[in-house]
Structures are given as C-alpha cells and as structure tokens.
Amino acid sequence: MSERIKVAFFDTKPYDKDFFDRTNEKYGYEIAYFPNRLDSSSMGLAAGYENICAFVNDDLNAEVITELKKNGTRLIALRSAGYNNVDLKASYGKIHIVRVPAYSPHAVAEHAVALMLSLNRKTHKAYFRTRDNNFSLNGLLGFDMNEKTVGVIGTGKIGKVTATILRGFGMNVLAFDVYPDKDFAKENNVQYTDLATLYQKSDIITLHCPLTPENVYMINAESISQMKDGVMIINTGRGKLLNTQDLIRGLKSKKIGSAGLDVYEEEGDYFFEDFSAEAISDDVLARLLSFPNVLVTSHQAFFTKEALDQIALTTLENIRKFHQEGNLPYEICYQCKNGDCPKQETGRCF
Numbered sequence: 001m002s003e004r005i006k007v008a009f010f011d012t013k014p015y016d017k018d019f020f021d022r023t024n025e026k027y028g029y030e031i032a033y034f035p036n037r038l039d040s041s042s043m044g045l046a047a048g049y050e051n052i053c054a055f056v057n058d059d060l061n062a063e064v065i066t067e068l069k070k071n072g073t074r075l076i077a078l079r080s081a082g083y084n085n086v087d088l089k090a091s092y093g094k095i096h097i098v099r100v101p102a103y104s105p106h107a108v109a110e111h112a113v114a115l116m117l118s119l120n121r122k123t124h125k126a127y128f129r130t131r132d133n134n135f136s137l138n139g140l141l142g143f144d145m146n147e148k149t150v151g152v153i154g155t156g157k158i159g160k161v162t163a164t165i166l167r168g169f170g171m172n173v174l175a176f177d178v179y180p181d182k183d184f185a186k187e188n189n190v191q192y193t194d195l196a197t198l199y200q201k202s203d204i205i206t207l208h209c210p211l212t213p214e215n216v217y218m219i220n221a222e223s224i225s226q227m228k229d230g231v232m233i234i235n236t237g238r239g240k241l242l243n244t245q246d247l248i249r250g251l252k253s254k255k256i257g258s259a260g261l262d263v264y265e266e267e268g269d270y271f272f273e274d275f276s277a278e279a280i281s282d283d284v285l286a287r288l289l290s291f292p293n294v295l296v297t298s299h300q301a302f303f304t305k306e307a308l309d310q311i312a313l314t315t316l317e318n319i320r321k322f323h324q325e326g327n328l329p330y331e332i333c334y335q336c337k338n339g340d341c342p343k344q345e346t347g348r349c350f
C-alpha cells in the first residue's frame with residue numbers, strides 16, 4: 001500500500017478544518033492541523049512534512065525556508081492568492097511554492113463594495129443608533145454613487161468584478177493597471193488612465209493590485225495630496241499598499257472623507273484573533289479604530305462559503321498534482337516575478 005501524503009497545516013482556524021476535512025474526504029491525505037502561525041519560532045513543527053499549507057500571515061522568510069528544506073519539505077501550498085509573505089528568492093530551486101490564484105474574485109469585490117456602501121450611507125452607525133432607540137438622521141447623510149467616479153487600481157480578477165459591479169450602480173469607472181486589458185475596458189465602459197488622473201478625478205479609490213516591492217506605500221502623503229477633498233479610500237489588497245500614518249493625517253485634516261480597510265500593514269499581530277478582553281498596544285491601529293468614518297474588517301473579504309470551498313479544493317489538488325503528475329500549474333515563478341509561471345498561466349513574464 002502506498003504511503004499517505006502528509007500535510008502540515010499552519011494557522012488553522014475551526015472553519016479551515018471544517019472545509020479542508022470535507023474536501024479531503026476525496027483525497028485522504030493525513031493533515032496535521034497546527035493553530036500556530038508558521039514562522040521562525042514554530043518552524044520545528046514542520047519537521048518531516050513534505051507538504052506545508054500556509055496562509056497570509058505565516059512568515060516564510062529565508063530562515064524558515066532553509067530550515068523547512070533541511071527538514072524535508074518540498075512543497076508549500078499557499079491557501080491564498082497573495083504571496084508577499086514568501087521569500088521567493090530564498091525558495092527558488094529549493095521548495096516549490098504554489099498558490100490559489102483565483103477562488104472567488106466575487107467574494108473580495110463584493111466586500112469592497114460593502115465597505116463603500118456602509119461608509120457612504122453610514123449603516124455601521126445607523127445599526128447602533130436604532131438599537132438605542134435613536135431614530136435621528138443627523139450625521140448620516142450620504143451621496144448617490146450613480147454618476148460619481150470610482151478609480152480602480154489593479155484590474156485583474158478582483159478589480160474587474162469590482163468595476164463591473166460599480167458600473168451597475170451607474171458609476172464612471174477609471175482604472176489603472178500596469179497591464180491594462182483594453183478589451184475588458186471597451187466591453188464594460190471602463191476608462192484606463194494614468195494614476196495622477198485617477199487620483200484627481202475619483203470620488204472613491206479602491207485598491208486591487210498585489211503588493212510588490214515597487215508599489216509599497218503607493219498611497220502616501222504625496223498621492224493623497226493629489227486626490228479630491230473628501231475622497232473615500234478602500235483597501236482590500238494588502239496593508240502595505242497604503243502608508244497608514246499618512247492616511248491618518250489625511251483623515252485628521254479631512255482631506256480623506258472615509259476609509260474602508262480590510263487589510264492593515266501590521267495586521268499579523270491582531271487579525272484573525274480575538275483581543276476583545278485586552279487593550280490594543282498598536283497605537284496606529286487604535287487611532288484608526290477611533291475614527292467614525294473608518295471601517296476596519298480583519299481580512300475577511302475572501303471569507304465566503306464559495307471561496308473556502310474553492311480554496312480547499314485548489315490547495316488539495318495542487319498537492320495531488322505535485323505528487324502524482326509532477327505538474328504545478330499554480331507555481332509562483334521567481335524568475336518572472338509575476339506570480340504566474342509564464343508558460344503555464346498568464347504569459348506575462350517580465
């Protein structure tokens with residue numbers, strides 16, 4: 001009888017186990033679920049596991065990669081689309097890194113739009129007011145999104161769905177992408193433009209590009225200064241796309257009208273965990289949470305039933321392909337630095 005495939009699963013939450021156990025009925029892998037995040041302090045738990053399953057806040061730095069390799073790991077199957085937490089250079093030639101490039105772009109796009117609607121119509125405040133028998137409308141004034149302008153930065157899978165939903169609201173959609181999709185723009189009445197124009201003209205700006213070394217803090221004091229007064233900023237991409245201190249300054253000066261953040265640059269310390277019985281020692285996060293016009297969700301944009309089903313299926317299938325076919329369609333290619341191996345997926349090697 002052939003040996004069962006063993007997987008060490010890090011940063012496990014109850015819902016991960018539910019979805020993976022159900023999907024694994026078909027695969028029959030031996031999965032060891034560890035609640036720990038994978039980092040330099042927990043990497044010893046992975047000893048002897050050929051396959052590792054990791055998530056967005058696991059820290060796959062060079063030290064961790066070297067240790068994993070030494071202890072027999074051959075594959076890291078990320079159960080996420082983003083991979084900015086992996087040292088791809090350190091893993092190149094040592095450990096294969098695969099990901100789930102698309103699970104439900106609708107999940108993330110719909111969450112981004114939910115943040116926009118809540119911030120605009122202030123449903124997050126109305127909810128508490130009416131429960132307190134306060135039926136006043138003072139301070140709840142919103143604006144019609146119809147005919148306003150939204151700027152979508154990054155028009156990949158998620159950005160495109162977001163643009164399409166907002167076109168349905170009757171918004172003018174401006175877009176910026178390093179690889180514009182002109183056919184999509186034509187078919188959906190979306191207008192590509194340069195970043196400066198997008199900043200100047202947008203009432204709402206929503207970030208849907210990956211975090212790369214080139215775009216760290218692309219939203220900063222300088223870019224904020226080019227934006228419309230009262231602009232709404234939505235970030236469901238990655239925390240470091242946005243300089244949080246500059247965002248706070250923009251909110252204090254009222255240059256920024258509101259912000260919806262599903263990601264935060266230091267989210268690793270808090271997100272996905274319950275700190276409701278403790279004081280928060282991160283003063284920047286605490287300041288963000290003090291603004292009535294800031295809505296923070298803890299990296300939950302992906303969190304739908306459909307997305308979790310797809311994440312589990314693609315991750316376990318990635319592992320099967322590696323062992324049974326030697327085929328890795330969703331391998332992240334360090335050479336092309338674009339996350340999608342050029343010959344196999346997008347052909348956008350640079």
Ligand code: NAI
Nearest residue numbers: 082154155156157158177178179209210215236237301302
């Ligand atoms: P994708 O790869 O389909 O699209 C990304 C797009 O961004 C591509 O068209 C690419 O050309 C473009 N791009 C790259 N660098 C850029 C830059 N500097 N400026 C403008 N455009 C740039 O990726 P997808 O699936 O749409 O996801 C986008 C990002 O959303 C992921 O990288 C991830 O960081 C984030 N994400 C967040 C989730 C959440 O739960 N909050 C869940 C899933 C993804």
